[in-house]
Amino acid sequence: DRILINWRFERDGVSSEGNTLVRNEDDPATWTLHVADPKQASEDRVVLRLYLAQPAFAITAIHIASTAETIHQADMPVIPSDFEALLDAITEVAADAAPCPERVIEEGKCNKCPFFSQCMPRINDGIPELWDVPRMQKNKMIRQYASGARYARDVVPDVADLEAGPVINRTAVSDWMAGALKVNKNQPVYYLDFETVYAPCPRLESFVGSNNRIPLQYSLHVDTRGWTALDKDIEDLLMRSCVSGDGMKGLPKGVGHKEFLTTKPDSDDEREELVKRLIADTVVKGPIVVWNAAFERSVLKDLQKVFPQHSTELQDIIDRLTDLADPFSKGLYRSLPTYSSSSLKVVLPALCQTLTYPPSTIGNGAQATLFMYKMFKGMLPYEAVQRRVPELLTYCRVDTAAMLAIASALKRMVGKNGAKALL
Numbered sequence: 224d225r226i227l228i229n230w231r232f233e234r235d236g237v238s239s240e241g242n243t244l245v246r247n248e249d250d251p252a253t254w255t256l257h258v259a260d261p262k263q264a265s266e267d268r269v270v271l272r273l274y275l276a277q278p279a280f281a282i283t284a285i286h287i288a289s290t291a292e293t294i295h296q297a298d299m300p301v302i303p304s305d306f307e308a309l310l311d312a313i314t315e316v317a318a319d320a321a322p323c324p325e326r327v328i329e330e331g332k333c334n335k336c337p338f339f340s341q342c343m344p345r346i347n348d349g350i351p352e353l354w355d356v357p358r359m360q361k362n363k364m365i366r367q368y369a370s371g372a373r374y375a376r377d378v379v380p381d382v383a384d385l386e387a388g389p390v391i392n393r394t395a396v397s398d399w400m401a402g403a404l405k406v407n408k409n410q411p412v413y414y415l416d417f418e419t420v421y422a423p424c425p426r427l428e429s430f431v432g433s434n435n436r437i438p439l440q441y442s443l444h445v446d447t448r449g450w451t452a453l454d455k456d457i458e459d460l461l462m463r464s465c466v467s468g469d470g471m472k473g474l475p476k477g478v479g480h481k482e483f484l485t486t487k488p489d490s491d492d493e494r495e496e497l498v499k500r501l502i503a504d505t506v507v508k509g510p511i512v513v514w515n516a517a518f519e520r521s522v523l524k525d526l527q528k529v530f531p532q533h534s535t536e537l538q539d540i541i542d543r544l545t546d547l548a549d550p551f552s553k554g555l556y557r558s559l560p561t562y563s564s565s566s567l568k569v570v571l572p573a574l575c576q577t578l579t580y581p582p583s584t585i586g587n588g589a590q591a592t593l594f595m596y597k598m599f600k601g602m603l604p605y606e607a608v609q610r611r612v613p614e615l616l617t618y619c620r621v622d623t624a625a626m627l628a629i630a631s632a633l634k635r636m637v638g639k640n641g642a643k644a645l646l
Contacts, residue, residue, distance in 0.1 A: 328368060334361035343368075351375035351382055355563035375562065382562060389558035389573075396555050397637045403510070403545040410509040412630075413543075414444040416622040417522050418591055418615070420599045427492050429529050436522050438497060439595055440484040442470075442619040443504050444627050448477035457631045458577035461624040466581060470620050478627070484615060486608050488601035495533075498526055502536045509543070512626055514567045516546035547626050550633065571625045574632040580621050591618055 333339060339361060343354045353364055356375045367378050376382040384390055418440040427437070463473040470480045481504040485493040505511060513519040523541050527534045550556050551565035560573040571578065594611060597603050 330362050330365045351562045357563050385559045392555045411445050411447045413511040414623040414626040417441050420596045442623040443481040444623040445479040458575050462578050465620040498533050510545050511543045512547050514548050516544045575628045578628050
């Protein structure tokens, strides 16, 4: 109990995490807070991140101590034995926090504040605002605001074109699909998504490093129909199948589904079983479509290090990955909803109105991660875990079904001639 690294606690939908706490040997009733990651420190301040389970899963930053300050027992209860009191204290601080109540926007000051995205004044009329402009430096945003800019179109003129509807470069989308999805006539197209957890010191026989992603689940939709299939009702069919018991009921002919989920704690390591199943499920050659390929690639590379006996097969999977987010992140498809984000949760409702994430207590990746973390650490009774298994399965199924539906929407935009050119 003397040193805690990257500590994390969760209760009642609130999760907290910080850096390294070291109990002071000369005064065991006090702790010193150290910061390993400079991105989480701003000069003399330490940021404690809170994940608040709200309709929009928000992240709020709280300044709680200076890096050199000793945190006394009254301010920081004994951890981990008294972390309930710590969470009470954090929740109280969060409730009372009122960053920059007078909204004085200053260049060189506000840009360093972790409350920046929450603090800036919003119009909230559905049109991309100045603060939504991607990759613009915060100080430049502040200068633009001072000069009167309020909307993204004030500083990026072509945003105004999107107010009339989406802008689609059909030729570029068709070229991208032809290059990224090289499909022979009899090859399947796979749609893959992992759900992972991370822990400072998991009780695994071998792991790559502290807080590396540990996969516990995957969903895999398999489309064997070829790219000439221009679906009209694919969204309804996928939605019905995602909430069915085995994820297969109602799927279109030629579309299949595979999945894996372990509900065992980290003392029972089932990662090799996951690897074997994934290799078997993707053994027939064909592109493997993911969303944000860097994430899936890093998970697979970590598995290569832990299970070198499967390295060749895992490398084959890595080599076949293609990122469906590319047409959106590279501006081949642009719209108001997707202007500042190419996240799957943003793109899906912009292109597909029927396929949605069903109401449940697991409605986004952060909530799934929190629940799976508690499951992974053996903090939940068996009955509680089993009650949530259908929700975990459905959530991950919708992720891969969403990719299949988005790919179908792109095919419809390209048109039949463009789709045939892919074969």
